[in-house]
Amino acid sequence: MPEQPVRARLVDVARAAGVSKATVSKVLNDRQDLSVRPETRRRVHEAAETLEYRPHSGARALAGAGTHALALLVPALANPTYVTIARGAYQRARELGYLSLLAEDFDGHEADESFNELVQAGRVDGLLIASARPGHPLLDALSRSRVPHVFLNRSVEGSGRNVTMDVARSSVTALDHLHSLGHRAVGHVAGPPGIAPSEVRKQAFLRHAGELGLSAAPVASGDFTEDGGVSATRELLRPADGAGRRPITAIYTSSLAQAIGAMAAIRDLGLRIPEDISVIGNDDLPVAGHLHPPLTTVAMPLYELGTAAVDALVATIEGGPSGDVVVPTEPRLVLRRSTAGPGESP
Amino acid sequence: MPEQPVRARLVDVARAAGVSKATVSKVLNDRQDLSVRPETRRRVHEAAETLEYRPHSGARALAGAGTHALALLVPALANPTYVTIARGAYQRARELGYLSLLAEDFDGHEADESFNELVQAGRVDGLLIASARPGHPLLDALSRSRVPHVFLNRSVEGSGRNVTMDVARSSVTALDHLHSLGHRAVGHVAGPPGIAPSEVRKQAFLRHAGELGLSAAPVASGDFTEDGGVSATRELLRPADGAGRRPITAIYTSSLAQAIGAMAAIRDLGLRIPEDISVIGNDDLPVAGHLHPPLTTVAMPLYELGTAAVDALVATIEGGPSGDVVVPTEPRLVLRRSTAGPGESP
DNA sequence: ACGACCTAGGAAACCGGTTGACTGAAGCTG
DNA sequence: CAGCTTCAGTCAACCGGTTTCCTAGGTCGT
Numbered sequence: 001m002p003e004q005p006v007r008a009r010l011v012d013v014a015r016a017a018g019v020s021k022a023t024v025s026k027v028l029n030d031r032q033d034l035s036v037r038p039e040t041r042r043r044v045h046e047a048a049e050t051l052e053y054r055p056h057s058g059a060r061a062l063a064g065a066g067t068h069a070l071a072l073l074v075p076a077l078a079n080p081t082y083v084t085i086a087r088g089a090y091q092r093a094r095e096l097g098y099l100s101l102l103a104e105d106f107d108g109h110e111a112d113e114s115f116n117e118l119v120q121a122g123r124v125d126g127l128l129i130a131s132a133r134p135g136h137p138l139l140d141a142l143s144r145s146r147v148p149h150v151f152l153n154r155s156v157e158g159s160g161r162n163v164t165m166d167v168a169r170s171s172v173t174a175l176d177h178l179h180s181l182g183h184r185a186v187g188h189v190a191g192p193p194g195i196a197p198s199e200v201r202k203q204a205f206l207r208h209a210g211e212l213g214l215s216a217a218p219v220a221s222g223d224f225t226e227d228g229g230v231s232a233t234r235e236l237l238r239p240a241d242g243a244g245r246r247p248i249t250a251i252y253t254s255s256l257a258q259a260i261g262a263m264a265a266i267r268d269l270g271l272r273i274p275e276d277i278s279v280i281g282n283d284d285l286p287v288a289g290h291l292h293p294p295l296t297t298v299a300m301p302l303y304e305l306g307t308a309a310v311d312a313l314v315a316t317i318e319g320g321p322s323g324d325v326v327v328p329t330e331p332r333l334v335l336r337r338s339t340a341g342p343g344e345s346p
Numbered sequence: 347m348p349e350q351p352v353r354a355r356l357v358d359v360a361r362a363a364g365v366s367k368a369t370v371s372k373v374l375n376d377r378q379d380l381s382v383r384p385e386t387r388r389r390v391h392e393a394a395e396t397l398e399y400r401p402h403s404g405a406r407a408l409a410g411a412g413t414h415a416l417a418l419l420v421p422a423l424a425n426p427t428y429v430t431i432a433r434g435a436y437q438r439a440r441e442l443g444y445l446s447l448l449a450e451d452f453d454g455h456e457a458d459e460s461f462n463e464l465v466q467a468g469r470v471d472g473l474l475i476a477s478a479r480p481g482h483p484l485l486d487a488l489s490r491s492r493v494p495h496v497f498l499n500r501s502v503e504g505s506g507r508n509v510t511m512d513v514a515r516s517s518v519t520a521l522d523h524l525h526s527l528g529h530r531a532v533g534h535v536a537g538p539p540g541i542a543p544s545e546v547r548k549q550a551f552l553r554h555a556g557e558l559g560l561s562a563a564p565v566a567s568g569d570f571t572e573d574g575g576v577s578a579t580r581e582l583l584r585p586a587d588g589a590g591r592r593p594i595t596a597i598y599t600s601s602l603a604q605a606i607g608a609m610a611a612i613r614d615l616g617l618r619i620p621e622d623i624s625v626i627g628n629d630d631l632p633v634a635g636h637l638h639p640p641l642t643t644v645a646m647p648l649y650e651l652g653t654a655a656v657d658a659l660v661a662t663i664e665g666g667p668s669g670d671v672v673v674p675t676e677p678r679l680v681l682r683r684s685t686a687g688p689g690e691s692p
Numbered sequence: 693a694c695g696a697c698c699t700a701g702g703a704a705a706c707c708g709g710t711t712g713a714c715t716g717a718a719g720c721t722g
Numbered sequence: 723c724a725g726c727t728t729c730a731g732t733c734a735a736c737c738g739g740t741t742t743c744c745t746a747g748g749t750c751g752t
Contacts, residue, residue, distance in 0.1 A: 007466060010709055020732050025710055033712085035729055054466035058404030058413070059708035062737040067404070069469070077432065077448075078631075083423040090450070099463045102423075102448045104436070117445045120353060120400035122738095123415070123469070226636040257633070264636040285424075287603070290572040290610040292638045356739055366702050371740055379741090381699055405738035408707045468708095 008051035016047035088306025168204035187236035229261025294336035301329035354397035362393035434652025514550035533582035575607025640682035647675035
């Protein structure tokens with residue numbers, strides 16, 4: 001039997017450095033309640049280094065220090081939006097000495113289970129929740145237990161723990177762009193009702209449409225998927241008057257996938273993009289630039305959302321106060337060829 | 347100070363059921379080395395139920411039982427392929443009493459760190475590795491330690507721990523389809539060199555092209571991204587002879603993103619799909635059906651790959667033997683409108 | 693009637709860290 | 723030079739499970 005390359009334990013480091021477990025623990029955790037000679041400190045660090053010591057997270061958690069792990073709950077990983085957020089969260093967590101785990105929360109179906117497995121089982125110190133919606137079972141569990149958590153992207157009103165982007169601004173940016181191209185009748189493909197950013201975008205769209213004096217600003221809801229975009233777009237393009245005139249000349253969608261669906265639906269109706277209908281979507285990802293035509297988008301600061309959420313959560317875990325946060329980076333218009341003046345080529 | 351709704355602990359359950367910790371532990375873990383009266387067993391389960399008892403994963407891990415957690419390392423979450431795999435893994439893991447965690451391994455950059463944080467810190471019992479490639483730092487770490495693991499999708503030759511799909515078959519399926527439409531000169535957009543499924547697909551493509559007697563079967567490599575598809579496609583379509591004739595009439599890509607890139611590149615050259623060039627991609631996802639034109643694909647059994655990998659890993663963890671596994675489900679052709687006979691409309 | 697053998701369950705050690713109370717030695721003070 | 727601090731660390735309890743021996747009481751065979 002070959003030598004098992006056993007993990008180094010605290011006591012191994014202690015032995016190697018010629019000190020006690022307690023000293024090693026305190027030195028490595030940089031605790032203030034202990035005075036150590038620099039020389040000793042050095043020996044400890046050196047021993048830990050050569051032995052490649054990693055504290056056992058379970059033991060640490062048991063002893064009352066946390067696990068130094070967070071979990072990010074996203075509603076749908078297939079939506080690459082959340083992947084960008086997750087990356088931001090992961091990186092920032094690492095910088096703060098935490099590990100960020102990723103879990104898909106199939107719109108509440110698995111939420112209880114995830115909650116149990118992650119929080120109750122003591123695997124994580126806190127939750128980053130991107131899957132909130134009214135009536136979500138998780139909200140209940142959270143209020144019963146006292147687990148540190150923040151809501152990101154999908155905020156929960158009155159929680160005082162929301163980390164969001166300036167979603168309203170994205171509607172304004174998109175609408176200003178279309179308006180400046182000459183569009184006066186713009187439709188909006190909104191996300192499902194009840195979901196915070198979806199509602200905010202819709203309200204901002206309607207408000208700003210009013211401010212710009214648009215002649216029409218119909219809204220249709222659909223899932224944040226391609227199919228959701230297809231059905232909402234069909235609804236928007238159905239001739240409203242008997243004359244058979246198209247009610248709108250441009251569409252603004254709440255997600256990238258919806259925009260892809262919208263483009264498909266528009267073409268199915270025999271219309272051209274952007275000559276007949278301009279399309280602009282939210283969230284910029286590589287695929288947008290490779291569509292036909294390349295899609296104009298409003299890029300949201302997703303990565304920053306992830307980092308900001310971790311900052312807020314870690315602050316909470318470490319005893320700080322909590323409060324709503326809005327990521328300062330503004331949505332950015334990414335101009336491509338799916339938008340043009342009504343009747344024009346790009 | 348409000349009552350902290352503390353987690354129920356083992357001893358709480360024991361007290362409630364009127365037995366000892368040991369008994370509860372054994373009953374809940376269904377251990378054979380103890381005889382209990384059915385009545386006692388019932389009481390224990392009941393108490394655990396009403397107290398909503400969840401074992402503390404850290405404590406359990408410390409005591410020598412595992413963590414009952416696995417980690418899935420994927421090379422790029424932005425590639426939705428891996429999301430489907432992850433779902434399969436997650437579900438199957440749950441059925442087996444495990445929790446599957448998801449981590450992005452930025453092509454080796456973070457692999458060591460992930461390995462340390464997950465394995466060395468004792469957070470997981472085993473690894474599902476989908477990010478292998480020759481020279482990957484993880485391979486070293488794995489051979490040094492004795493952590494249970496399997497490689498999925500991207501196999502590692504000689505490891506005896508590969509869980510794969512019939513990737514060669516997917517090339518045959520795609521090529522047969524194009525051949526039956528009348529194509530005799532087909533190009534292949536392969537993945538990066540050195541990556542197992544990429545190489546296998548390419549070899550199978552070349553072999554079957556030979557079997558079918560194609561007049562041309564050029565191959566160009568590119569990343570599994572849209573941009574990778576663009577550049578490889580440009581290479582394939584560059585006129586080879588002085589005559590300026592296009593060398594091929596169809597393109598088969600190794601990933602869906604590459605297919606999207608290929609379509610963009612084809613259009614940029616002023617060519618039509620499928621009249622001038624047919625396109626067929628690997629992996630079927632919702633977006634494929636909403637492209638312009640809707641993309642014909644070869645659907646791979648990704649979900650099953652995830653479940654099979656978990657089966658294999660858990661078997662290893664629980665002391666079983668290991669061995670290579672190939673998911674039995676065959677690749678399936680999903681016919682859409684990006685393929686047609688040379689010169690024809692779909 | 694008495695030991696052998698089950699049956700049902702309990703006591704306690706142990707896993708690997710953390711933490712607050714404690715201590716021996718050196719330095720300072722009066 | 724005795725007493726008080728400060729310094730530099732040590733001791734041991736503890737976290738919440740699991741597991742390995744035990745044991746008390748009842749059953750069975752002879």
